[in-house]
Amino acid sequence: MSGKREAFPLPVRAPDTSNGSSQPMSMAVRGGDFLFVSGLTAVDLQSGARMQGTTASETRQILTNLKQLLDAAGSSLDKVVKVNVLLHSMLEEPNMNEVYARFFPDQPPARTVCGARLPDGVKVIIECTALA
Amino acid sequence: MREVIAAPLAGLDLRQHYGHHQSPAVRAGGLIFCSGMLPVDPLTGERRHGTLTSEAHVVLGNLKLLLESAGSSLDRLVQVHALIYDSIEYDVLNRVYRQYMANGPPARTVWTAQIEAGFKIQLDVVAAA
Amino acid sequence: MTEKFQRSAIQPENPLLNASRKSNLPHVPGIRVGDYIFLSGMVPIDPQTGERSHGPIAEQVRVTLSNMRHMLESAGSSLELVLRVHVVLADISHMAEMDRVYREFFPVDPPARTAWSMQLRFGNGCEIECVALAG
Numbered sequence: 001m002s003g004k005r006e007a008f009p010l011p012v013r014a015p016d017t018s019n020g021s022s023q024p025m026s027m028a029v030r031g032g033d034f035l036f037v038s039g040l041t042a043v044d045l046q047s048g049a050r051m052q053g054t055t056a057s058e059t060r061q062i063l064t065n066l067k068q069l070l071d072a073a074g075s076s077l078d079k080v081v082k083v084n085v086l087l088h089s090m091l092e093e094p095n096m097n098e099v100y101a102r103f104f105p106d107q108p109p110a111r112t113v114c115g116a117r118l119p120d121g122v123k124v125i126i127e128c129t130a131l132a
Numbered sequence: 133m134r135e136v137i138a139a140p141l142a143g144l145d146l147r148q149h150y151g152h153h154q155s156p157a158v159r160a161g162g163l164i165f166c167s168g169m170l171p172v173d174p175l176t177g178e179r180r181h182g183t184l185t186s187e188a189h190v191v192l193g194n195l196k197l198l199l200e201s202a203g204s205s206l207d208r209l210v211q212v213h214a215l216i217y218d219s220i221e222y223d224v225l226n227r228v229y230r231q232y233m234a235n236g237p238p239a240r241t242v243w244t245a246q247i248e249a250g251f252k253i254q255l256d257v258v259a260a261a
Numbered sequence: 262m263t264e265k266f267q268r269s270a271i272q273p274e275n276p277l278l279n280a281s282r283k284s285n286l287p288h289v290p291g292i293r294v295g296d297y298i299f300l301s302g303m304v305p306i307d308p309q310t311g312e313r314s315h316g317p318i319a320e321q322v323r324v325t326l327s328n329m330r331h332m333l334e335s336a337g338s339s340l341e342l343v344l345r346v347h348v349v350l351a352d353i354s355h356m357a358e359m360d361r362v363y364r365e366f367f368p369v370d371p372p373a374r375t376a377w378s379m380q381l382r383f384g385n386g387c388e389i390e391c392v393a394l395a396g
Contacts, residue, residue, distance in 0.1 A: 005342060005394055007370035024364035025374035029344045031394045032296035033161035036345040039375025081134055081158040082165035084256070086377055090246045094151075101153040107136045108147075111154035112168030112256040114215055115246025117353045117378035127375045129345075131134055131160055162266050162295050210268050210292045211299040211392075219382045230287040236270065240288035241302030241390045243349065244380040260266045260294050 006030040008073050011045055028073055030132045035075050039086070039127040040065060041120075055092035055123040059099040062126045067103070070130055079131040080109040086125040090115040096124060134160045140201035141174045144194060149177035156198055159261050164204050168215070168256045169195050170248070184221045184252045188228040191255050196232070204259045209238035213256040219244045221252065268294040271336040277311035278328050280304075290332060293395050298338050302349070302390040303329050304383070313383060318355040321386040322362040329389060330366070337396035343372040345392045351385065353378035359387065 007026040028037040042051040042058035045068060051061045067077050087096060093113055101108075109128070118125055137157035139145035146152040146167070157166040171180045171187035174197055180190045196206050216225055222242065230237075238257075247254045271291035273279055281288050281301070291300040305321040306328060307314040314324045330340050350359060356376060364371070372391065381388055 005344065005370075007372075009370075023374075024360060024367055024371045025346075026371055027373070029370075029373045031342070031344040034344075036373040036392065038345075038373040039377075079134060081160045082258075083154075084375070086375070087246075090248050093248060097151065097153055104153060108153050108155055110156070110158045110165045110167040111152070112213070112215075112254070113152075113248065114168070114243070114254065116243075119353055119356050119377065125375060125377065127345075127373070129165065162264065208268065210294045210297075212288075219380050222382060226287055233287050237287045237289060238268070239290070239292045239299040239301040239390075241347070241388065242382075244382075258299070260268050 011048060027069055030073070033132060035073055035130045035132045037066065037069065037128045037130065039125040041122045041125055052121065054095065055087065056095045056099050058123045059096045062124065063100065063103040066126065066128065075130045075132055077103060080128050081130060083109050083111045083126060083128040085111065085113040086116050086118060087113065088115065088118050088123050092123065134158060137164065137198070137202045140197055143172055143174040143177035144198060145177070146170070146172070157202060159202060162261050164199065164202055164259045164261050166195065166198060166257045168254045170254055171251055179249055181251065184216065184224045185228055187251060187253045188225060191253055192228070192232045195255060195257060199259055204261055206232055207235040208260040209257055210260055211258045212238055212240040214240060214242045215245045215247055215254040215256065216242060217247055217252045225253070266295040268292050271298060271332070273332045274335040275308055275331060278306060278308055278331060280306065283311065291336060293336060296395055298333065298336055298393045298395050300329065300332060300391050302388045303332070304385040304388050313385070315384055315386065318358050318386045319362050322359050325387055325389050326363065326366045329391065333393055338393045339396065340366055342394040342396065343391045344394060345373045347390050348374065348376040349381065349388045350376065350378045351381040355386065
């Protein structure tokens with residue numbers, strides 16, 4: 001097997017679950033050629049505090065964080081190949097899209113958007129796969 | 133290397149028609165990641181609302197066009213997320229889907245989700261390049 | 262130049278966990294391609310009987326992830342090689358309970374994960390899929 005696996009942990013002060021421990025996931029995991037990034041919600045990366053807001057503001061926070069995470073993991077926004085966006089309501093798609101477009105100016109990744117029931121009242125979750 | 137796959141027919145360019153900020157597909161690492169495919173006319177981009185059956189045929193036909201233009205095919209699908217608007221249509225989905233997977237279907241998960249524009253189906257797929 | 266990968270289907274050693282074949286459904290339990298294994302979504306099935314295993318969500322998650330372990334090991338992979346997991350719950354309020362069981366299966370350097378809620382068929386409380394490195 002040629003793919004090595006490397007996990008990039010959640011920030012130290014990640015959002016707590018109801019039992020006080022952080023969620024059992026890594027921020028991202030590298031395997032083979034790709035970096036698999038967990039579904040991100042709008043949080044302050046330093047404090048772990050939730051940044052509840054509009055779909056647009058949450059999208060902006062998530063993608064700002066994503067840029068930072070990818071850079072720290074040796075990847076970058078322009079290496080993202082696929083994004084999945086979960087919205088609490090598909091009515092919010094244009095609001096998400098307008099912010100999103102600013103983060104991927106050229107040759108944007110493939111993307112799928114759908115509406116679902118999201119945890120903790122979050123308005124949007126974004127996950128992606130990038131070249132490592 | 134990361135390579136954007138352009139829409140083989142104008143109707144499949146959802147960015148142009150609907151402002152969706154996405155490429156139709158991206159090739160990298162020997163795989164092709166496709167944007168969620170919707171029931172739009174591949175020539176004109178017009179929405180082709182219908183039954184789950186009719187919409188599924190449009191979506192699978194579009195994927196065939198897109199993947200073949202990129203040197204792949206439906207036979208090289210590895211993973212599908214089949215988004216349907218209501219799980220009651222599961223059997224209907226299978227009846228259509230099966231017709232396109234004659235040479236061995238890929239892994240699949242069916243998600244019941246809210247899809248844009250009131251479409252009944254969207255397919256999110258990864259294929260081998 | 263990049264080789265063209267061939268894909269191959271994965272089958273569980275326990276045939277009762279082969280939902281695809283049992284129900285003649287148009288999917289395979291998993292596909293191996295290049296360095297990766299993509300699994301189809303898995304639901305709570307009793308590995309002894311092949312029947313749906315409903316009950317408290319904690320038990321459903323445990324059964325599903327145990328079955329996932331079996332599926333990966335049948336293919337020469339393992340839970341330690343999982344890269345990404347999607348957890349879909351029928352009821353979003355089950356997140357904390359799901360987490361509690363989930364962390365038992367991924368105690369160290371857990372995979373990337375996205376978890377959310379959608380309508381699930383047949384009264385299933387959860388459906389879980391993953392991408393893993395091939396062994």
